[in-house]
Structures are given as C-alpha cells and as structure tokens.
Amino acid sequence: MSFLVILEQRQGAVKKASVDVWHTVQHMVEVLGKTDVYGLVMGDVDKNVIRSRCGGKGRIYMLNDAAFHDYCPECYAGAIVEMAGHTNAENIFFANTAMGKDLAPRIAMRLDAALASDCVIGLDGNGLLKAVTTMYAGTVSAVVENLKKRAVYTVAPRSYSFEGLGENDVEILEGKGECLSKSNSVLKGVIYNKGRKDITESDILVAGGRGVGSSENFALLESLATSLGGVVGASRSAVDEGWRPHSDQIGQTGRSVAPRLYIACGISGAPQHLAGIAGAETVIAINRDREAPIFKVADYGIVGDITEVVPLLERAVCDFQRMK
Ligand SMILES: Cc1cc2nc3c(=O)[nH]c(=O)nc-3n(C[C@H](O)[C@H](O)[C@H](O)COP(=O)(O)OP(=O)(O)OC[C@H]3O[C@@H](n4cnc5c(N)ncnc54)[C@H](O)[C@@H]3O)c2cc1C
Structure with missing residues (x-):
C-alpha cells in the first residue's frame, strides 16, 4: 500500500486537521510495516514547523512556490495529480475541511479513483484499509468498499498525536512548484476572527x-x-x-x-x-x-x-x- 497525505496550510500555518490525518496514517503504517507514505505541502511554510509537527516515517514534499500561497483549486489539483503519479500513491488523504472537500472530488475524477467523504480511517482485521463514513447526522455508519485501483478520502477530524510513534524519521524535500492555472486569481482574502485561534485549530x-x-x-x-x-x-x-x-x-x-x-x-x-x-x-x-x-x-x-x-x-x- 502507498499513502499520500495532503497537508493543508493557510497563511503559512499548517492546519491541525491535516496534521491529525498525517498522524492517523502514521499509526496505520506503524502496524503495516513496509508502506510508502508521502506528504505534500503547497505554499510557503517553514520547514522546521513541518518537521516539528509531522512525526513518524516517510517523505514530505514541500512546494514552496508563491503561486501556492493562496488556495487555487486548479493549480493545487494539478500539483496533487502530478504528485500522485510521481509517488504512485494508491490512497490519497485530505482532511475533511472546506479545501479538502473542494479538492478531493476533482482529484478522484482526474485519477479515475474512488471517493469516500468524511471517513474515519483505520485497518481491518486483515490489515487492509477500512474507511467508515457516517450519515444522518452521525446516526448511521457505513463501511466504504473501494472497487478501484486508487481511492481518495476526506478524513473526519480526529484528535491524533505523534505520541507513541517512536523516533521522527521524516525526510523533507523542498522543491519549486509551478502554478499552471491562468484562469484563476485571488481577488481578496478575508480573515475571520483575526488574532483569535480558530475553533478547529485549538486543542x-x-x-x-x-x-x-x-x-x-x-x-x-x-x-x-x-x-x-x-x-x-x-x-x-x-x-x-x-x-x-x-x-x-x-x-x-x-x-x-x-x-x-x-x-x-x-x-x-x-x-x-x-x-x-x-x-x-x-x-x-x-x-x-x-x-x-x-x-x-x-x-x-x-x-x-x-x-x-x-x-x-x-x-x-x-x-x-x-x-x-
Ligand atoms: C438540519 C439541522 C441542522 C442542525 N445543525 C446544528 C449544528 O450544526 N449545531 C448545533 O449545535 N445544532 C444544530 N441543530 C440544532 C439541534 O437540533 C439542537 O436544536 C441544538 O443543538 C440545541 O442547542 P443547545 O443544546 O444549545 O440548546 P438546548 O437543546 O435548548 O439545550 C440547552 C441545555 O442547557 C441546559 N441548561 C439550561 N440552563 C442551564 C444552566 N443555567 N446551567 C446548566 N445547564 C443549563 C438545559 O438543561 C439543556 O440541556 C441542527 C438542527 C437541524 C434540524
């Protein structure tokens, strides 16, 4: 199995929800043993922040192009599809944030992959990836069966830490990304509750x-x-x-x-x-x-x-x- 986790940044800060997904995947890798795990950060984020917040094993690619600083669906999708090809990732994970929910269906379409939304992920008794999604305000749970070679998941928030994962052995590679979008540009960014921690970021x-x-x-x-x-x-x-x-x-x-x-x-x-x-x-x-x-x-x-x-x-x- 191979995993690619999209680590989301906003204003240069990595989102807790996506770090939680990274650590959820790391806990699975710990059980599975030999598994390729990759992360992708798009935008200008301090390498040391990534190193300190994302523990475990694997390789994180950082595309530090200014074009990725603000969220642009078209150029983010282009970079993720390219990275999925480069890493040969079979399972691609997003946090179930507004950005994750926007990007995941685009990526699934472009890679001809299955899509499972708002899932809790883990391993079943046979060591296979298991995704459970909830419906009707959490009153019904459904196990999602993937019939395709690849699958894209948006992962429901779970408080997950690096604790118990052993030594941090993540390799970080910095590169330049290229924004291929000519049709999108951000006109204005609005920051709500400036100076106050977002409720999704607080422990x-x-x-x-x-x-x-x-x-x-x-x-x-x-x-x-x-x-x-x-x-x-x-x-x-x-x-x-x-x-x-x-x-x-x-x-x-x-x-x-x-x-x-x-x-x-x-x-x-x-x-x-x-x-x-x-x-x-x-x-x-x-x-x-x-x-x-x-x-x-x-x-x-x-x-x-x-x-x-x-x-x-x-x-x-x-x-x-x-x-x-
Ligand atoms: C389609 C749909 C979507 C919805 N989405 C959401 C959503 O996103 N989030 C959400 O929260 N709700 C949502 N709701 C509403 C939800 O059904 C409830 O009505 C709502 O969550 C109730 O809010 P509450 O618990 O604050 O109020 P109440 O149900 O009125 O409860 C108030 C509680 O406070 C206690 N209380 C009163 N005074 C005191 C006191 N002085 N000290 C201690 N305890 C006290 C009472 O005993 C009571 O248990 C949605 C509903 C629908 C139909």
Whole structure:
C-alpha cells in the first residue's frame, strides 16, 4: 500500500486537521510495516514547523512556490495529480475541511479513483484499509468498499498525536512548484476572527449552548477557556440567539472539531451537535438537567448551573497552575 497525505496550510500555518490525518496514517503504517507514505505541502511554510509537527516515517514534499500561497483549486489539483503519479500513491488523504472537500472530488475524477467523504480511517482485521463514513447526522455508519485501483478520502477530524510513534524519521524535500492555472486569481482574502485561534485549530474548546443564557454569560466561558489556553465555541442555538458568530458554531451545519478536551456548557447534546464533536478526545459536560443526552457521550459530567460550576472550575484550574 502507498499513502499520500495532503497537508493543508493557510497563511503559512499548517492546519491541525491535516496534521491529525498525517498522524492517523502514521499509526496505520506503524502496524503495516513496509508502506510508502508521502506528504505534500503547497505554499510557503517553514520547514522546521513541518518537521516539528509531522512525526513518524516517510517523505514530505514541500512546494514552496508563491503561486501556492493562496488556495487555487486548479493549480493545487494539478500539483496533487502530478504528485500522485510521481509517488504512485494508491490512497490519497485530505482532511475533511472546506479545501479538502473542494479538492478531493476533482482529484478522484482526474485519477479515475474512488471517493469516500468524511471517513474515519483505520485497518481491518486483515490489515487492509477500512474507511467508515457516517450519515444522518452521525446516526448511521457505513463501511466504504473501494472497487478501484486508487481511492481518495476526506478524513473526519480526529484528535491524533505523534505520541507513541517512536523516533521522527521524516525526510523533507523542498522543491519549486509551478502554478499552471491562468484562469484563476485571488481577488481578496478575508480573515475571520483575526488574532483569535480558530475553533478547529485549538486543542481545548469550551463550548456554550442555550443554557449559557446570554451573550454576557459567555464571558464566563471565555475566562475559563483563557485559563486553559483554549477557545470558545457554540451550539447552533447560541448562534441563533445572536450570542456568538456563525464561525463558532459546532455541528452538522457548523464546523467539525477534534480537540483533546471539549467542555460543553449548557448544551443538551442533540445529534446535530454531536455530529461535530465525534473526534473530540475527552468530553466534559456541565448541565443542570441530569437526564440531558450530552451525558451519554461525556467522559465526565457535572450536574449543576453553569454560572456556579464554570467559575469554580476556572478557580481550580488557576490553583492547579499556581501549584506547578
Ligand atoms: C438540519 C439541522 C441542522 C442542525 N445543525 C446544528 C449544528 O450544526 N449545531 C448545533 O449545535 N445544532 C444544530 N441543530 C440544532 C439541534 O437540533 C439542537 O436544536 C441544538 O443543538 C440545541 O442547542 P443547545 O443544546 O444549545 O440548546 P438546548 O437543546 O435548548 O439545550 C440547552 C441545555 O442547557 C441546559 N441548561 C439550561 N440552563 C442551564 C444552566 N443555567 N446551567 C446548566 N445547564 C443549563 C438545559 O438543561 C439543556 O440541556 C441542527 C438542527 C437541524 C434540524
């Protein structure tokens, strides 16, 4: 088997979602043994950042052409198809981000490959690649069978780290890419929430729902998130109430997140919300209703009012940090 992972950058920073895919693939390679694994970064990214964030084995190609700095579907697709040919990659992985979802079908078409979207990937009992996708807001799972020589996957966010993968033995090759597109150009780039970490990039998320009660009460969550080094997200109800911007919304019609720690405050746990947090490693729920469905998926639950529990939690975090 041979794998090619597309490592996504935005403004020179590698996206956590694609680094998680790289490490998911590395965990499979660890089991499979001799497998060719390649990464591709397009755009101007610091080589040392790639080295420190992408551990494991294999070779990462960096195409540092300025033409790749901004996302251009046509020239990115051209470079990926060329790289797939060069590496002879049978399985091509994208993170299930807006860019991944845009590029994957183009690549599948051009390579006459199968396409599987929003999958959790792993190995089956026979050591073969297994992709499971979910439907109906995560309530139905389907195993995807690939009938073609090649397959392209967009991988659902999962919190995955390099831990346990042994020594970092990745070879990095820098090259010049050529943008073949003459018909596309970026007119204007818009950066939302400038200066604030994106919810999909943070390892710690404190999310609030209708139970937070008001936009003012979100200050409690902001304060807890800051003490933990995380950021604040929201349920759709909190967004619909106008308490948070849509870019903070987590769930089926919002963003999918994969933090190492997710603290759900005053969120009931509707399937459409849970669809966006399936990749979270540890979930803590705070809700005053002990029957709330969120407790069924939570690793830890606190029954109580968020206006009392959240400040207590923050104080405990600060006390703990002072002790260190
Ligand atoms: C097609 C479709 C797509 C959708 N997409 C999304 C999506 O992307 N994301 C999303 O989140 N939802 C989505 N929804 C909406 C979803 O079905 C739920 O309505 C929504 O998630 C509920 O948000 P909530 O948990 O904040 O509010 P509620 O369901 O109203 O829950 C509020 C919770 O807060 C608790 N509470 C109240 N006061 C306090 C307090 N003081 N302290 C502690 N707990 C308190 C209550 O016990 C309750 O459990 C979608 C729905 C549809 C139909």
